[in-house]
Amino acid sequence: MPEKNAGTPSGPPPQPTVRTLDARSLRGLAHPLRMRMLAALRRDGPATASQLAERLGESSGSTSYHLRQLAAHGFVEDAPGHGKGRERWWKAAHDGTAFDESLMYDDDPETRGAAGTFLHEIAAIHAQETNTWLGDAHNWPKEWRSSSDLSDFTLRLTPAQSHELIHRVHELVNSYRDLPQTEDAETVRFHTHAFPRRGTACPPPDPA
Numbered sequence: 457m458p459e460k461n462a463g464t465p466s467g468p469p470p471q472p473t474v475r476t477l478d479a480r481s482l483r484g485l486a487h488p489l490r491m492r493m494l495a496a497l498r499r500d501g502p503a504t505a506s507q508l509a510e511r512l513g514e515s516s517g518s519t520s521y522h523l524r525q526l527a528a529h530g531f532v533e534d535a536p537g538h539g540k541g542r543e544r545w546w547k548a549a550h551d552g553t554a555f556d557e558s559l560m561y562d563d564d565p566e567t568r569g570a571a572g573t574f575l576h577e578i579a580a581i582h583a584q585e586t587n588t589w590l591g592d593a594h595n596w597p598k599e600w601r602s603s604s605d606l607s608d609f610t611l612r613l614t615p616a617q618s619h620e621l622i623h624r625v626h627e628l629v630n631s632y633r634d635l636p637q638t639e640d641a642e643t644v645r646f647h648t649h650a651f652p653r654r655g656t657a658c659p660p661p662d663p664a
Contacts, residue, residue, distance in 0.1 A: 472551035472633070473550045473551045474550060474552045474554050475531070475550040476554040476556060477553060477554065477556060477559065478559075479559060479562060479564065479567045481530070481531075482559055482567065482570045482571060482574060483566060483567060483570045484526070484528065485529065485553070485574065486571070486573040487522065488573075488577050488580075489512070489522050490522045490526055490531075491574070491577050492512055492577075493508050493512065493519060493522060493523065494526060494531055494532065494548060494553075495581065496511060496512065497532060497546060497547055497548040498548045498551065498552070499643070502538050502546060502547040503546060504543045504545055505519040505520040505523055505543075505544070506519075506543065508523075523546055527546075531548070531549055531550070532546045533546070533547060533549045535547035559571045582647045585645055585647075586647070589604065600642070618650060618652075621650070622650050625648055626648075629648075
């Protein structure tokens, strides 16, 4: 078999691994600190309980406990080959998490409560990341400040059209995952929110 030329891809790029939540795993993840710890491991790579405690302003005893809970539900696993001491290193077991909306209507009130906690924490994380950017934007080059975005749009859509739009946006974002890396590339967070709202319809004008 002839050798492949250096730098020539041997196939399609690997797709991110995504864990779809069921009722049990949702109840294991739906805790603000656990979600932030998992996000930190996915974003920054393997870490110890002590390192996560320092980053998140928690005690190492608390992060150790919640790491064990995450491991019990399959969200994190050992990261061999990191560090030289006896402290345990952890890594995220998947690249992302998918939420099944049917969990919001589960017969079990504990599952419905976990779904609410999970979604509210996602919204809180997005708000925190946005506020952190706004507070630090002046320290970034002009090119990055002009390449950030805070926009919102109001559309008249059916549920099917909204679902189609979300799917197309996700496809477009995912098409940028495997672009060639250059020296000026940075990690970019891209938030999307789509939800219906009840408008206040204007009453018809009085007849002349």
